[in-house]
Amino acid sequence: MYTLGIPPYANTAPLFYYLEPGYGLEVRRGVPTELNRWLLTGEVDLSLVSAYFYLQHQDRLCALPDFSVAVLGPVYSVNLFHRVPWTALRRVAVTTESATSVRLLEYLIAQDGVYPEFVREAGGLELLETYDGVLLIGDRAIQAYAGLLDAPPRSVHHLPTRLQGLEVTDLSMRWFERTRLPFVFAVWATRKDAPPPPEVVDRLREARSRGLGHLAAIAREEAERLGVSARLIQHYLWNFRYHLEVPDRLGLEAFARAVGLPEPGAYWEV
Numbered sequence: 511m512y513t514l515g516i517p518p519y520a521n522t523a524p525l526f527y528y529l530e531p532g533y534g535l536e537v538r539r540g541v542p543t544e545l546n547r548w549l550l551t552g553e554v555d556l557s558l559v560s561a562y563f564y565l566q567h568q569d570r571l572c573a574l575p576d577f578s579v580a581v582l583g584p585v586y587s588v589n590l591f592h593r594v595p596w597t598a599l600r601r602v603a604v605t606t607e608s609a610t611s612v613r614l615l616e617y618l619i620a621q622d623g624v625y626p627e628f629v630r631e632a633g634g635l636e637l638l639e640t641y642d643g644v645l646l647i648g649d650r651a652i653q654a655y656a657g658l659l660d661a662p663p664r665s666v667h668h669l670p671t672r673l674q675g676l677e678v679t680d681l682s683m684r685w686f687e688r689t690r691l692p693f694v695f696a697v698w699a700t701r702k703d704a705p706p707p708p709e710v711v712d713r714l715r716e717a718r719s720r721g722l723g724h725l726a727a728i729a730r731e732e733a734e735r736l737g738v739s740a741r742l743i744q745h746y747l748w749n750f751r752y753h754l755e756v757p758d759r760l761g762l763e764a765f766a767r768a769v770g771l772p773e774p775g776a777y778w779e780v
């Protein structure tokens with residue numbers, strides 16, 4: 511049996527909605543920090559992994575050449591919700607689900623000479639009762655933000671970053687403001703000693719192609735699951751870059767340099 515690692519987030523729904531397990535393929539779901547670990551221990555064979563984790567473990571991992579969860583500009587689901595200005599942050603709760611977004615926050619805020627205490631805590635906006643800010647990703651971030659909106663936004667240029675007494679900083683947008691590059695949150699990787707079977711990769715490509723061709727239907731289902739507007743989720747999903755194209759690779763290389771890790775070497779030729 512060949513095991514795929516898949517996170518539970520809406521942003522991966524277009525990739526896996528049409529993936530039919532079976533024929534020797536099974537799926538194991540976990541949040542990125544779990545998938546990262548399982549890929550190294552062998553509990554999954556091919557998995558979406560945090561880009562930061564991949565960069566840290568290039569001695570043991572190799573990435574597929576054309577898979578990513580990347581964004582140029584705002585991502586809408588990697589948000590720092592904060593009660594005090596960015597430069598006044600002293601204690602920040604960070605999600606236990608992610609590796610990349612935590613390291614990205616550390617990097618971006620250090621660039622401004624600010625060095626808060628980061629505490630990994632599971633939870634949501636209630637953490638703002640004891641912290642200056644809270645970093646949320648994925649579905650929880652989308653639900654938290656949508657829950658602060660009084661009404662569906664008229665356009666993408668009507669998405670407030672200050673609401674209900676909070677500031678919301680989109681980390682992918684801040685990266686774009688400083689680099690003009692996409693940010694790669696995740697890639698697909700296997701252990702170097704276990705190349706991905708071409709037929710599995712082609713099934714993943716076919717599932718992605720079908721998913722991107724049915725974005726409205728997938729957005730409706732994910733919106734209902736999350737309890738937010740379908741129009742908001744459709745734009746959210748449309749906004750992702752899933753193919754690790756050259757601009758995304760440039761963004762990944764820039765992030766590697768920013769955090770002092772080796773730039774990605776070879777990708778699997780599959």
Ligand SMILES: C=C(O[C@@H]1C=C(C(=O)O)C=C[C@H]1O)C(=O)O
Nearest residue numbers: 542560587608609610611648696
């Ligand atoms: C942008 C997102 O993508 C996710 C973020 C990841 C991370 O930060 O490690 C890993 C997988 C992605 O699906 C998100 O969940 O908001």
